[in-house]
Amino acid sequence: MSKLDNPNMEIQKFGSELYVGIVQIIENARKRTALFLNAETTLMYWGVGNYINNNLKTNDRTQYGAKILATLSQLLSWSHFIELAAIDNELKRGFYTQLNVYERWGIRELRDKIDSMLFEPTALSTKPEEAIQSTIKQLEREQILSPELVFKNSYVLDFLNLPANYTEQELENALITNIEKFILELGNGFAFVERQKRISIDSIDYHLDLLFYHRKLKRLVAIDLKLGKFKLKHKAQMELYLRWLQKHEMQQGEEAPIGLLLCSEGNTEHIELLMLDQNDIKVAQYLTELPSKEWFADKMHRALEIAKQYNQKNEED
Secondary structure (H helix, E strand, O other), X not given: OOHHHOHHHHHHXXXXXXXXXXXXXXXXXXXXXXXXXXXXXXXXXXXXXXXXXXXXXXXXXXXXXXXXXXXXXXXXXXXXXXXXXXXXXXXXXXXXXXXXXXXXXXXXXXXXXXXXOOOOOEXXXXXXXXXXXXXXXXXXXXXXXXXXXXXXXXXXXXXXXXXXXXXXXXHHHHHHHOHHHHHHHHOOOEEEEEEXXXXXXXXXXXXXXXXXXXXXXXXXXXXXXXXXXXXXXXXXXXXXXXXXXXHHOOOOOOOOOEEEEEEOOOOHHHHHHHOHHHOOEEEXXXXXXXXXXXHHHHHHHHHHHHHHHHHHHHXXX
């Protein structure tokens, strides 16, 4: 059978071969863009075009040219390559690359995610480098989404228009009124289930502020709203809610429920010492006004420093 007898298989195979080579060209160019970004971008375009052209001629596949390019573009567009190549931090680039593939972002959405510093407020960003790499590789290899890629350390709720001295009830009402915007801030995959979920234990009624479901994690997400800083009693209360939800609400095929405590003030050291990031309870700060990018960067650096000191102390002990 000649190559022309099965053109689709030949196109797919050669498209994959080209993809690997192009990724290498772009990676090599990325390492030089810090000093010569504009010039290297031009060289990268030329290198990609020259690589494709030479390979089409060398392998006598010019008759498949248009179809091969179409197949190649489905793997990742040129615009995506350019945006990702400009990220000089390898961990951040891997984070955006794998989430881009998993979530199927368009180029505009990818740019928005990078511009809004999506990586910095994620729970993953405060992990040691090895843990970040492991989580990203797991997403790439097994297409398994980790909670660290879903939940953030900070949520910006600048759309609520709350009064200066608001109550938890006013906060909850404002979130329900702006539920669509709140879901967008939470991220992809969240679905609203119920507010003030009644939880009856030993004839005592408790009420969970908000109940969500995350489609890709396949987990119920219990959200409790708190004014002020995180307190130890909040952890115990959330643990009670989660165990009840697991017993009475969890459906077949779902993972165990996960909790998110949204506090108006941050206290990272308490959370680090309690190792809440290693269990089913996440703690995050919410902001009712839009902070600067420098605020996010500073928050990440301080969280990393606390985590570093904590890890060093454990190694010494």
